[in-house]
Amino acid sequence: MTSYGTIPTSSSPSGNPVNFEYISRAKERIKDGLATRRPWLEMFNLHCFNLPSASSAFSRIKTNLAFFRMNYAMIVLLILFLSLLWHPISLIVFIVMMAIWLFLYFLRDEPLVIFGRLITDRVVLIVLSLVTIVVLLFTHATINILVALLVGVVLVLIHAAVRKTDDLYVDEEDAGGLLRSAGSPS
Known part of the structure; x- marks a missing residue:
């Protein structure tokens, strides 16, 4: 009996070069991984900005860094990416590092365990940030990288200082222990 012209009901790895199930799982992982970041509208809610007092600025920065950690990482990486547009080798290295960031930080849905230890x-x-900076410094775009990191850190610190923390709920376990010595949010 011939099977010419029939549509196979099951996919075989040799006959189907593209595994659509893998693609759909990857899309789901991307959606789930990026869902752990905070909503951008919540981050830039105009009613939540005011100048802090000198005593509450450090507390605000600490709380906002813990709460918007993934958003801040995305902002700094975007600024770094934009600064490398005119350095093709650095941009290629950055894209490779971004793939590592995606798998180890942004899209990871399980805790990272290395040699039986929970990371x-x-x-x-911190480790991905340092590795990314060191690897990029080897591409001889030092000034661009340092200026981009400085701009990114300054923008993040300004936002963290002027964003009120009254409406934020930060679980100490989710914050990774960043809030142990922080007083009440202001």
Whole structure:
């Protein structure tokens, strides 16, 4: 019996070069991974901005850095990406590093365990940041990288200082221990 012209009911790995199930799982992981970031409208709610007092600025920065950690990482990485547009080698290295960021930080839905030890999100963020900076510095775009990081950090700190924290709920476990010494949010 011939099967010419029939549509196969099951996909075989040899006959189907594209695995659509893998693509749909990847889309779902991207959606789930990016869902852990805070909504941008919540981050830039105009009613939640005012100048802090000197005593509450540090507390606000600490709370907002813990609450909007993933959003702030995205902002700094976007600024870094834009600064590397005129350095093709650095841009290629940055894109490779972004793939590593996606898998190890943004899209990870399970805790990271290395050699039987649980690695927190804060440690992953710090290590990936340092590795990204060091690898990019080897591409000889040092001034662009340092200026972009400085601009990104300044923007993040300004936002964290002027964004009120009254409407934010930060769980100490979700914050990765960043709020242990912080007083009441202001």
